């Protein structure tokens with residue numbers, strides 16, 4: 162990488178981390194970002210077009226840690242709030258509010274609530290201080306030639322234009338890293354060069370964000386150390402804590418419900434919330450709730466899978482650009498940050514960039530597709546299985562084994578995804594194996610439960626028949642004789 166010119170498109174969390182990794186390897190790095198600098202106070206707030214806070218877990222932290230700058234990691238972790246479990250909010254049959262805490266992990270490991278902007282800011286500040294990194298805001302990638310290794314960017318600054326049309330710049334590079342999000346322009350242009358399989362899917366769910374202010378004494382309105390969930394079948398409301406003692410809440414629901422609420426009256430909206438998300442209207446004033454719903458955008462959720470993630474030795478995509486996923490496993494950003502770590506480990510191992518990128522595609526597409534599917538599966542699962550007795554049983558047994566016999570390495574899928582750095586595809590293999598073993602175990606138990614009375618009956622019949630000096634037989638006749646005699 163020494164002396165090579167690396168262009169990063171997109172200065173979100175993933176692009177910023179990629180720029181940091183590249184700069185540490187001695188590359189000349191240029192970062193091009195469509196939006197204005199988010200650290201600029203005058204920047205128009207995005208008003209929740211992006212989720213404001215996220216669950217940061219081990220994979221994301223490990224990728225930040227592997228950037229080899231402990232102070233930077235510390236600065237980010239200082240801005241996080243530990244969440245040790247979920248807090249499930251429901252109403253009892255008598256109508257009283259009920260809260261139930263479920264710990265994430267038997268070993269006390271936790272998720273961290275982090276402000277996306279805060280994390281991004283720390284990374285950008287650090288990039289600013291590096292002599293071999295240049296940041297260009299308000300630069301939109303509009304085209305690229307990945308054979309000639311050139312890309313074109315439109316300058317969005319209205320004061321810098323010729324004849325009212327945005328000015329365009331041409332940029333050369335040795336390697337371009339596309340971290341430009343779900344609607345990636347890099348991916349779009351890469352697909353003209355690489356034979357790319359591509360699949361995108363919108364699910365029947367929209368989301369909208371709300372702020373829950375601190376309570377009257379200026380404290381967190383609900384427990385800060387939980388991820389709060391109001392489950393309601395096909396829709397739900399969640400809340401994650403912020404350092405300023407507010408919460409960012411997200412309402413997820415089917416398109417039809419959103420349309421009904423958008424077109425219905427304010428009272429209808431409030432009563433729907435009261436019915437399904439008990440307590441929320443006491444933490445967020447009803448009028449405020451309604452006006453936030455009207456003001457903040459209602460956004461779709463997309464799942465994207467594509468392969469390969471690179472072309473030749475000139476371009477590679479990471480983060481949402483390569484694998485956007487629905488947020489139901491809380492892994493999108495974590496997976497994106499992990500992709501950066503994996504990418505650079507391949508580049509470190511192999512000085513031939515094309516081979517390193519091919520190695521990255523091979524390893525990472527498998528894992529990216531796995532977590533995208535888990536997230537999608539969890540969208541359905543969350544609505545049903547979390548409450549099913551069999552699910553709870555399996556979770557209970559796996560957690561007990563993990564707690565008391567850690568050497569068996571019998572962790573739940575959730576804890577392997579959230580608290581380890583095991584490859585996503587390996588996590589699934591382990592879980593499948595565990596599921597097979599547990600299923601065999603349950604089936605044997607069931608077989609014993611069914612067999613035991615039959616054996617007892619057989620034994621009884623046998624003795625009965627012997628007493629009566631009948632030949633032992635299972636014929637309906639002997640059974641009728643037996644039944645008649647009892």
Ligand SMILES: Cc1cc2nc3c(=O)[nH]c(=O)nc-3n(C[C@H](O)[C@H](O)[C@H](O)COP(=O)(O)OP(=O)(O)OC[C@H]3O[C@@H](n4cnc5c(N)ncnc54)[C@H](O)[C@@H]3O)c2cc1C
Nearest residue numbers: 171173175195216302341342480481488491492493494495
């Ligand atoms: C409701 C919701 C909840 C979520 N919760 C979690 C969670 O709890 N945990 C978790 O890990 N993940 C979560 N995610 C996923 C997470 O938000 C994303 O995975 C993460 O932000 C991806 O980061 P990124 O840097 O790849 O992309 P982005 O954050 O989308 O950044 C891409 C950047 O590229 C820029 N860009 C776009 N086009 C161009 C262009 N043509 N030229 C130049 N620049 C461009 C954009 O302006 C943007 O700054 C959630 C997502 C949603 C929607």
Ligand SMILES: *[C@@H]1O[C@H](CO)[C@@H](O)[C@H](O)[C@H]1NC(C)=O
Nearest residue numbers: 205206207208209210456458
């Ligand atoms: C965000 O909200 C503020 C105040 O409600 C408003 O002035 C601003 O125009 C909004 N920004 C966007 C991008 O919608």
Ligand SMILES: *[C@@H]1O[C@H](CO)[C@@H](O)[C@H](O)[C@H]1NC(C)=O
Nearest residue numbers: 376377378379380381382383
């Ligand atoms: C605010 O919340 C805290 C706990 O988070 C609680 O102790 C306090 O009584 C609450 N204040 C009001 C006015 O509800």
Ligand SMILES: *[C@@H]1O[C@H](CO)[C@@H](O)[C@H](O)[C@H]1NC(C)=O
Nearest residue numbers: 489490491539542543574575
């Ligand atoms: C689905 O995701 C939720 C939220 O991240 C998590 O609590 C739950 O354990 C996940 N379910 C499964 C089956 O992994």
